[in-house]
Amino acid sequence: MQAQWDETVKASRNGTFMHQRGFMDYHSDRFADYSLMAMDKGRVVAVLPANRRDDTVYSHQGLTYGSWLATPKCDAVMMMHIMDATVAFLKEDGVAELVYKPVPHIYHSYPGEDDLYALFRHGATLSECSLSTTIDLDAPIRFDRGNRSAVNRALRAGVTVAVSDDYEGYWRVLQDVLASRHDARPVHTVDEMRLLQSRFPDNIKLYTATLNGDVIAGVVMFYAGPVAHSQYIAASTAGRDNGALALLFDTLIRQSADEGYRYYDFGISCEDHGRYLNEGLVTQKNRLGGRGITYNVYKLKL
Numbered sequence: 001m002q003a004q005w006d007e008t009v010k011a012s013r014n015g016t017f018m019h020q021r022g023f024m025d026y027h028s029d030r031f032a033d034y035s036l037m038a039m040d041k042g043r044v045v046a047v048l049p050a051n052r053r054d055d056t057v058y059s060h061q062g063l064t065y066g067s068w069l070a071t072p073k074c075d076a077v078m079m080m081h082i083m084d085a086t087v088a089f090l091k092e093d094g095v096a097e098l099v100y101k102p103v104p105h106i107y108h109s110y111p112g113e114d115d116l117y118a119l120f121r122h123g124a125t126l127s128e129c130s131l132s133t134t135i136d137l138d139a140p141i142r143f144d145r146g147n148r149s150a151v152n153r154a155l156r157a158g159v160t161v162a163v164s165d166d167y168e169g170y171w172r173v174l175q176d177v178l179a180s181r182h183d184a185r186p187v188h189t190v191d192e193m194r195l196l197q198s199r200f201p202d203n204i205k206l207y208t209a210t211l212n213g214d215v216i217a218g219v220v221m222f223y224a225g226p227v228a229h230s231q232y233i234a235a236s237t238a239g240r241d242n243g244a245l246a247l248l249f250d251t252l253i254r255q256s257a258d259e260g261y262r263y264y265d266f267g268i269s270c271e272d273h274g275r276y277l278n279e280g281l282v283t284q285k286n287r288l289g290g291r292g293i294t295y296n297v298y299k300l301k302l
Helices: 002-011 021-030 076-092 114-121 145-157 167-182 190-199 237-241 244-258 279-287
Strands: 036-040 043-048 051-053 056-059 097-100 125-136 160-164 204-211 214-224 227-235 263-268 291-301
Touching: 002 021, 002 036, 002 043, 021 190, 036 076, 043 076, 076 097, 076 114, 114 291, 125 279, 145 244, 160 167, 160 244, 167 190, 167 204, 167 214, 167 227, 190 204, 204 237, 204 244, 214 237, 214 244, 227 237, 227 244, 237 244, 244 263
Parallel strands: 056 097, 227 263
Antiparallel strands: 036 043, 051 056, 097 291, 125 263, 125 291, 160 204, 204 214, 214 227
């Protein structure tokens, strides 16, 4: 039923390209899929990306967010029925707990938080709250003085920003930065990023800042619904010295606004399931004009 699934995601108020099977299934070997469809008189009205581990169902561990993705036909009353049916179905199948990650409101094409009310009615509790930093492109806050100065420094040095296909070159920069500064590595391999980009060329793009032909900074952009979301952000020593990231973000924020996106999202700055806030990181994003929105997780004991 992949075609019906993808059609429902595209028609939904809160689904993005990351909820289509072509994105979800690239790591299907890591998760036992438990995705659900809600039917009304034989027609799909909502879908839930999910996987199961032991007696717990998650929505979905391989995605940053993934709740019931509802079509315009699905109103509050229907969502209540869907949640009632979900709880009954999970109990019958021996599930003890539902871990539910609603799609943040900035990704909605139309208001659609009926599922949160339905969760409340069933006694769900907030278990995680992570802070992301987002710019409202209809009313952006200016860069602070330091970042405006960095943009000018990058321009004087001759740094250029452009969309790129050099994932291998940028991944070397990214891996070096993550290893040396954070003792970490990218979640996706180069091959995985190339696979996903080939499936969703309009939604996934790499932008790099170069100086004298060398990649000194970059960011992978995910264009999801009304949101331009940046991830895998990194700059080499030369990139930091020459203000490359400031120029990169200045370019992408302006471009996203011109292309009609409503929000520019820098992603979360939390660790330990939201219990630790990296104040230095979130301050950097705030200085670029962003302010906080939350990515929440709810648990429902069955």
